[in-house]
Amino acid sequence: MQVRRCAVLYMExxxxxxxxxxxxxxxGDGLRRExxxxxxxxHVGDEVEVDEVEREFLGALSPSQWVEAATLTGHPAQTIDxxxxxxxxIADGKRHSAMRxxxxxxxxxxxxPLAATLHAFTRWSEVxxxxxxxxxGTETAAQMREVLGPPPVEAAACSEGAGHLPxxxxxxxxxxxxxxxxxxxxNFDASRKLPLELFAQLLQRVFAAxxxxxxxxxxxxxxxxxxxxxxxxxxxxxxxxxxxxxxAPGLYHYQAQQHALExxxxxxxxxxxxxxDMVAQQHWFADAHxxxxxxxxxxxxxxxxxxxxxxxxxxxxxxxxxSQTLYxxxxxxxxxxxxxxxxxxxxxxxxxxxxxxxxxxxxxxGFGWRGEVMETAELDPAGVVWAPG
Ligand SMILES: Cc1cc2nc3c(=O)[nH]c(=O)nc-3n(C[C@H](O)[C@H](O)[C@H](O)COP(=O)(O)O)c2cc1C
Numbered sequence: 211m212q213v214r215r216c217a218v219l220y221m222e223x224x225x226x227x228x229x230x231x232x233x234x235x236x237x238g239d240g241l242r243r244e245x246x247x248x249x250x251x252x253h254v255g256d257e258v259e260v261d262e263v264e265r266e267f268l269g270a271l272s273p274s275q276w277v278e279a280a281t282l283t284g285h286p287a288q289t290i291d292x293x294x295x296x297x298x299x300i301a302d303g304k305r306h307s308a309m310r311x312x313x314x315x316x317x318x319x320x321x322x323p324l325a326a327t328l329h330a331f332t333r334w335s336e337v338x339x340x341x342x343x344x345x346x347g348t349e350t351a352a353q354m355r356e357v358l359g360p361p362p363v364e365a366a367a368c369s370e371g372a373g374h375l376p377x378x379x380x381x382x383x384x385x386x387x388x389x390x391x392x393x394x395x396x397n398f399d400a401s402r403k404l405p406l407e408l409f410a411q412l413l414q415r416v417f418a419a420x421x422x423x424x425x426x427x428x429x430x431x432x433x434x435x436x437x438x439x440x441x442x443x444x445x446x447x448x449x450x451x452x453x454x455x456x457x458a459p460g461l462y463h464y465q466a467q468q469h470a471l472e473x474x475x476x477x478x479x480x481x482x483x484x485x486x487d488m489v490a491q492q493h494w495f496a497d498a499h500x501x502x503x504x505x506x507x508x509x510x511x512x513x514x515x516x517x518x519x520x521x522x523x524x525x526x527x528x529x530x531x532x533s534q535t536l537y538x539x540x541x542x543x544x545x546x547x548x549x550x551x552x553x554x555x556x557x558x559x560x561x562x563x564x565x566x567x568x569x570x571x572x573x574x575x576g577f578g579w580r581g582e583v584m585e586t587a588e589l590d591p592a593g594v595v596w597a598p599g
Pocket of ligand 1: 396552
């Protein structure tokens with residue numbers, strides 16, 4: 211059997227601090243501090259605790275050169291077996307093909323190693339963001355100030371004012387009025403169906419291919435209404451449709467060239483419950499008529515930006531462009547829109563059949579009719595959307 215180390219592996223010396231009465235009674239500060247080594251390998255996706263022997267062994271192995279396992283004398287067979295099982299060590303042969311395939315997929319996607327690690331280990335599973343805010347006492351702005359202290363100043367200044375160049379204030383036009391009406395919507399009216407034409411118009415404006423450049427049969431670049439790093443448009447759009455006329459509630463993939471919906475398998479629970487889980491229990495988004503998972507195909511962007519230090523950032527920035535375009539298109543149509551980064555990626559990947567090595571879940575946007583009553587707070591200090599009081 212030949213072995214090599216997996217392609218990307220970071221070791222974290224993690225310290226966990228917990229209260230311990232025994233430490234307090236012994237005259238200490240009451241805190242027990244425990245350190246352990248965690249192996250972070252993005253193709254695995256879960257942290258693996260390792261001991262010193264395993265850590266040193268992995269550090270001594272090449273990720274690019276295969277060696278005969280039999281020549282690794284001085285290393286107990288159980289160390290090799292365990293690291294193979296965890297996927298930190300890769301071997302040839304059928305028995306180890308699953309982890310080898312994952313490692314090869316990561317190599318073949320041309321991730322920057324730090325970006326791959328950031329992406330893999332910042333995914334949430336079964337997180338309840340609302341409960342977390344309750345537990346930390348940071349549900350309202352006033353509570354945040356109380357618990358966290360004052361934030362950094364709201365707008366930075368480099369000097370005291372002397373020498374400033376005041377700029378003219380330009381009279382607002384229709385575009386300014388549209389921008390002013392863009393307010394993150396946290397109150398949807400589930401009782402009112404969204405007409406198919408509005409739904410289709412928004413998807414067409416925000417996510418559809420508007421034209422294409424065909425370099426050869428296998429190399430095509432799309433033109434869309436948003437900018438994209440390298441013009442590669444890696445972002446796929448997966449939909450959770452709840453209340454749209456003529457569209458059965460369920461999961462869909464939006465095909466950007468055909469401007470068509472591809473129906474996907476239904477989740478294994480009621481749709482609203484599924485939506486709640488996906489947005490980490492943020493109930494104020496759960497009645498949205500449509501949710502849009504922004505899901506980049508990393509391999510498309512990293513095809514050009516191989517192991518590139520900015521590749522992941524470029525992809526993440528694109529989510530913002532799509533989101534703002536969706537906000538404005540929705541606002542223009544008289545609808546409300548939102549974006550949330552508080553999502554349970556692991557469950558989203560499972561539901562939509564995605565693998566975080568090739569394709570991620572970056573954010574969820576949504577849109578639909580606003581409700582009549584503001585039950586959850588929205589930021590509308592000028593009273594542009596909601597009448598003051
Ligand atoms: C990347 C990103 C993530 C966000 N995530 C959340 C979220 O998890 N929950 C939420 O209620 N709002 C979320 N928002 C909306 C912001 O809270 C909102 O934009 C901000 O309060 C300003 O309000 P406005 O959009 O109405 O101007 C997010 C906004 C951005 C840009």
